[in-house]
Amino acid sequence: TQLLEQSPQFLSIQEGENLTVYCNSSSVFSSLQWYRQEPGEGPVLLVTVVTGGEVKKLKRLTFQFGDARKDSSLHITAAQPGDTGLYLCAGLFYGQNFVFGPGTRLSVLP
Template sequence: TQLLEQSPQFLSIQEGENLTVYCNSSSVFSSLQWYRQEPGEGPVLLVTVVTGGEVKKLKRLTFQFGDARKDSSLHITAAQPGDTGLYLCAGPLYNQGGKLIFGQGTELSVKP
């Protein structure tokens, strides 16, 4: 059973298009994180959302945390080839220290 379900798993779009990636759970999380991973490298943290309903913007990336803290989304406006990579959501398990549970990832390909 996957605690964090990401969709879609694969996304191939043209440069300039918009896209949204979803991260859903039946469990409540105290926070959720989004990481981006490029081939041959480890994931790099993009953002942490903590408050239900929170919206954070990072240039062309907009992150939302659901009101009930069970889901999150990542929206990219005017995607560029440099956005290509694996996007992972992750959240801490309750009362288990810093241990994170990860979604299965969304593989994004942005073609010029």
């Protein structure tokens, strides 16, 4: 089973600050997805990245897929309390199913 690591595990910041969270694996991803999960709910898809070096923007969120397709980052600009949640990356490895990382729990304080 492939393993994904996410860092940091916990992050608490003030409203308006910028932040970056990371997702890494020792294996190459076929594709990678980022999700946000709120307590008691299912993960909600934010983005899918497929091509090495790809950058996607979703309002204040910027997702980057590493050139070697072994890592990805999520950058949030001017964080807001509504960004609070568990951010999960899920990697699809060749010939396997999606594997989830442990998540980064983000808390944005007003």
